[in-house]
Amino acid sequence: MSERSAPADTELGSFVDRLLRFDTTGGDEREAQRWLKRQLDAFGFETFEWTADAERLADHPSFPDDPAEIDAAGRPSVAGVFEFGTPEDGPTLILNGHVDVVPAESENWTADPFDPVWSDDGETTLTARGAVDMKSAVGACVFAARDLKSRVESGEADANGRLVVESVAGEEEGGIGAAAAALDNPYPFERDAAIVAEPTDRRAVTATEGTVMKRLRIRGRAAHAATRWRGEDVLPHFERIRRAFFELEAERGESVEHPLYEEYPVPWPVCVGRVEAGEWASSVAGALTAEWRLGVAPGETVAEVEAAFEERLDEVAAADEWLREHPPTFERFSIQFEPAEIDADEPVVRALRDAMAATGHEDTDPAGATYGADSRLYVEAGVPTVLYGPGTVEQAHFPDESIEWADVEAVRETLTEAAANFLQSKK
Template sequence: MSTDHRAVLRDRIEDKRDDLVDLLTELIGQQSVTGNETPAQEVVSSRLESRGLEVDMWEPDADELRDHPGFFETASYQEQGYENRPNVAATREGVGDGRSLTLSGHVDVVPVDEDEWRYDPWDATVEDGRLYGRGSNDMLGGVAAILIAYEALDDLEVELAGDLTLQTTIEEEAGGPGGVLSALERGYQPDAAIITEPSGLPNIGMASAGVMYFRIEVPGKSAHAARGYAGVNAIGKAAEIYRALDDLDRERKSRISYEPAFRQNPELEGHETNLNVGTIDGGDWPSTVPSGALLEGRIGWPPGETREEVRADVEAAVRKATETDEWLSEHPPEFEWFGWNAAPHELDTDAEIVQIARENAETITGGETTFGGGSGGNDERFYNRYYDIPCPSVGPRGENIHAADEYVEIESLVQTAQTLALTAIDWCGTAE
């Protein structure tokens, strides 16, 4: 495609800026917290059908995925199953023998504490070039950019030589096997893929962290508080295990480093791995010595360790705390891994799809790309780790992901859509 035609395409996407904002506003309004993805998927499906595409909507089948090394039962699956939680895909077939590409994003978002927000999290607010709302940056903004990029190509009747699949998936925030993994196993296995996680264009994501959840049930012995000598306080024993895990967290931080995790955010240096006890529950009455306590936590780590190695680290710390305590050594806690069970991944940044996306992102933004990642889990791992399909993150700029007053920069949404459209042309090729 000539330079003039590329400029026309960029201008067409710029002209659709208001449409992009309106679409993102509509998606945010669906309140698509993990488990309630259907309303947002219906918006996507309707948009695709309006362009004459044949839409494939399907519910994941856990039994069909269960033997896959990337599968685990997510918390959302255990609580709600996959019924009435569809994935969506539509393919525009190429007119030649060009390479295929999938543009993918997840429609689920995390819950909100509305008391923390200055803005209505479910009714987008535009202010000073930013659009505020839950999922605006993570990652309904990227989903909207995918759709607008495609519509601009369609408006200009650009004929791609290779197949282009537009895909939106569920439950990424819970780990994603019912989403991208289900799509891959359904047959959506392109030559390359791009997921529009908010990489901070022109920056591009090239790695993800391993993430696992654990649960520790700590026994005690109940007694009246006035006769506490007759009991064993399970919360106190849980505190000893917490301290052991906290010591392990500091020790791991001192020896584990992963530069891509802090290239974009220097404050992450020294925190590339993280072990967090996120919930504690114990006791049932102020004047009763608690007979049980429950700890739940998360460990995340960058590429470089296997899940088996990390599990061994955590279990050894708990075992050591148990063996050195008289009560716990005779009444050991029950340890369980549950929920998130994702391995890390790292993508070779020399991969052609990465370099094409980089060149377009730098041209469009006027900035210089930094390759980052490895501090959080994401869906790209399914493509890169299990199917050898190169898949970077190419998405907008914003802040407050998973926090109050999440926002995305509207200009970066437009730039993301422009980058996606031009990258699709360069990767898939066009008809002569």
């Protein structure tokens, strides 16, 4: 195994390698974005920058109502624009990615998460936090735009309109940069469509799932372990609620149907990702907090799914004497994701699928994803948006997050073709 292989020394490989070395967790995107903007300037893009306004985001249903709970300050999003032909007569296409990444616990990694490792065991693999989600894809978008510009300048391709490459901040926190752009267009021109290069395993994703985040609190009664019968243990109550919620998940999997989600064993996943109970090993656990993520199908609303789980919780509480007198609370927290879907006949989807066919994809059929993305914000703003990118979400957020470099190069080629196709369409 070699820590350096040929792709790392290419222009795209070097670009991605440098971008991965910025630790962009915890709202710390600024230095990476400054570097990226300088690169876009050097490549000949017209550049733009914007920063979200927390008070403006607080009016959006995805975000908390209190602006103080939205970490938007000092987190710029940047973009570069190429114009072709007579731009005003043609459409505008956005290639979008995000530069922020989720935290990486270094003790669970075999190397420093922000020191990219290039390995070659027949195929070149790149390992780093953000390799999949989604700095490699940001690089693919930048270089796809450059490739199209080179083709147009050499006469190999024709285009009319604008191609925008975006690197936004705060996607992992609900889409801070994209929401700001969706609410208040940062450009002096309209946007006609977008491709978000999330890790779709090189599939065209036209539907994304929504989520609602809820915090459950159960109140029992603490007691000394030696006389635990004098207390009220919250854990059996939680187990009944947990079981009821997963039963509802199974029921919804049968009753809520969507043709793009038939392949998933659990189409509308429920997850209890965090549970905290009790204060001391020698005391009965008298309080419990659990944080839940509830899946929302395309065509549903966050409010509808929230109401279904609240009703199931009420049924569990009504059947128990203690919970009837001490009802649990179940409140929203964090960011909410509405589902999103666009028609497979949208011009941007046709342009992408034609490009996929031309670049050797065996499967060009539209797909659905069980996660949410910034695409929902653009769809809500009237900008048809499809997801297509390198790598698999099964690697995202994982220790030793890795991507096959051939996928990145393949997506670069397909995005170039998709942009060329779209910019030949009429506005």
